[in-house]
Amino acid sequence: MIGCWVQTQVAMVCEKLxxxxxxxxxxxxMGFSQGAQFLRAVAQRCPNPPMKTLISVGGQHQGVYGFPRCPGETSKICDYIREALNTGAYNDWIQKHLVQAEYWHDPLNDDLYKKHSLFLADINQERGVNETYKKNLQMLEKFVMVKFLQDSVVDPVDTEWFGFLKTGQAKETETLQESVLYKEDRLGLAAMDKAGKLVFLKTEGDHLQFTREWFVDNLIPFLRS
Structure with a gap:
């Protein structure tokens, strides 16, 4: 994992904190878009000082499998783009130098993803369970996830609530609670959910589009705790 851009940045943030x-x-x-899953990595890897609340605003916690503003289920062009990305996304050099490749998640090639994804497959415990990651994440008092209902950038949008496409196909999605990750509780999310630590919020609008009033009413209270 040496040389991986996200890994290096996370390590630097941990040192500064x-x-x-x-x-x-x-x-x-509070992390916006891809910053949310990067901050989750901080919570999992660096418990000192302790992160109390993590607010994910449009984060892609199960990765992405689509090009921004490209309706993949209804457009052949989008499928061609996906195929092109698949050919290079798991190349070792690209994984280490292209940020978006580090959370590209191909449900049609699950073994390839698990083997070559340097960042996302690691923090999502898909190559084995790191008990330290699991313990550290469960130290959060609240893990708040915001989904944008009209999001045209993140595909699938379910990833903003830790859901994703069902493995082996690219049309049907599943919720976090329906996933193997949750059922096997690889990250401790099932335990956190039962303890009331997971908060799922939604808002109308495209990616990262929200009103000041919505932000103040829904997110600021978590920062005051």
Missing amino acids: AQDPKLQGGYNA
Whole structure:
């Protein structure tokens, strides 16, 4: 994993957080779009100082399998784009240098994804369970996930609530609760859900489009805790 852009950035953030005396009692974090899954990696890998609340605003926690603003289920062109991305996304050099490739998740080639995804397959415990990752994530008091109902950038949009496409095809989706990841509780999300630590919010609008009023009413209260 040496040389992987996201891995390097996460390690740098962890080092900065550990050195900040103001954060030693804990802190709340908010990540927008891809920043949300990167911050989740921080929570899983770096428990000191402790992250108390993680707010994911349009994050892609199960990755993406689509080109922004491309309706893959209804357009042959989008399928061709997917095929082109699949040919290179799991190339070792691309995995280490192209950020988006690090959370590209191909449900049609599950074995290839699990073997060559340097970042996402690791933090989602898809090559085995790292008990430290699981323990650290469960230290969160709240894990808030925001889905944008008219999102034309993230495909599938279910990934914003930790859902994704069912393995082996590219049309039907499943919720987090229906997934193997949840049923086997690889990340501790099932336990967190039962404990009331998972919060699923939704809002109308395209990717990262929300009103000031919605933001203040729905997200700011989690930052005040």
